[in-house]
Amino acid sequence: GAVVSQHPSWVICKSGTSVKIECRSLDFQATTMFWYRQFPKQSLMLMATSNEGSKATYEQGVEKDKFLINHASLTLSTLTVTSAHPEDSSFYICSAPSNEKLFFGSGTQLSVL
Amino acid sequence: GENVEQHPSTLSVQEGDSAVIKCTYSDSASNYFPWYKQELGKRPQLIIDIRSNVGEKKDQRIAVTLNKTAKHFSLHITETQPEDSAVYFCAALSGGSYIPTFGRGTSLIVHP
Numbered sequence: 001g002a003v004v005s006q007h008p009s010w011v012i013c014k015s016g017t018s019v020k021i022e023c024r025s026l027d028f029q030a031t032t033m034f035w036y037r038q039f040p041k042q043s044l045m046l047m048a049t050s051n052e053g054s055k056a057t058y059e060q061g062v063e064k065d066k067f068l069i070n071h072a073s074l075t076l077s078t079l080t081v082t083s084a085h086p087e088d089s090s091f092y093i094c095s096a097p098s099n100e101k102l103f104f105g106s107g108t109q110l111s112v113l
Numbered sequence: 114g115e116n117v118e119q120h121p122s123t124l125s126v127q128e129g130d131s132a133v134i135k136c137t138y139s140d141s142a143s144n145y146f147p148w149y150k151q152e153l154g155k156r157p158q159l160i161i162d163i164r165s166n167v168g169e170k171k172d173q174r175i176a177v178t179l180n181k182t183a184k185h186f187s188l189h190i191t192e193t194q195p196e197d198s199a200v201y202f203c204a205a206l207s208g209g210s211y212i213p214t215f216g217r218g219t220s221l222i223v224h225p
Binding site: 102 | 158
C-alpha cells in the first residue's frame with residue numbers, strides 16, 4: 001500500500017510555543033490530506049481537510065488560527081499548533097487517499113507542559 | 114450526515130475463540146466500509162474493506178459481512194491470537210468521498 005510519513009513521532013513543548021507537524025506522501029501524490037486528533041481510548045476526530053494550492057477546510061469547532069494548515073506541494077502538508085497549551089496535548093495523525101483507500105501517517109504525540 | 118455506531122466498546126476473548134464486532138450506519142448513500150486496526154500509539158492500519166455491491170469478503174482469519182438493507186456490517190476474526198489485541202475501528206464512506214465517518218472503536222483483548 002501507499003506510504004504516508006509523519007514527523008515528529010512525539011514532541012514535548014512549553015506552553016505558548018508553536019509546534020509544526022509534517023505529513024508526506026512518499027510514493028504517491030496527494031492533492032488532499034486529512035488531519036485528525038485522537039484522545040486516549042477515543043476515535044479519530046477529523047480536524048481539517050488540507051488542499052494543495054488552496055485553503056484548508058476546517059471542521060466545525062476547530063480554530064483556524066490555532067491549527068494552521070499548509071499544503072505546500074502534492075506530497076507535503078503541515079499542521080502547526082500555534083501558542084500551544086496543555087489542553088492541546090493529544091495524538092495528531094494525518095491521512096491521505098490513494099487508489100480509493102485511505103492511508104495514515106504514524107501519528108504525533110504532542111505533550112504541552 | 115452519516116452516523117456510525119460500533120459495538121461492543123470492549124471485547125475480551127480467549128486465544129483461539131472468534132471475535133465479532135458490529136457496526137451500523139445511517140446514510141443509505143454510504144457504499145464503502147473499511148475496517149482499521151490500531152495498536153497503542155500507532156497508526157490505524159486498513160485490514161479489510163467491503164463495497165456495497167458485495168455481501169461478504171474474507172481474507173484468511175478475517176471476514177467482513179454487509180447487510181445493506183439493515184445498514185449494518187460486521188468484522189469477524191476467527192482463531193484469535195494475542196497479536197490481534199488492538200483497537201478496531203469501522204468506518205463508512207459515500208461515493209467518491211475520502212472522508213470516513215468512524216465508529217467509536219472496539220478494544221479487543223485476546224488472552225493467551
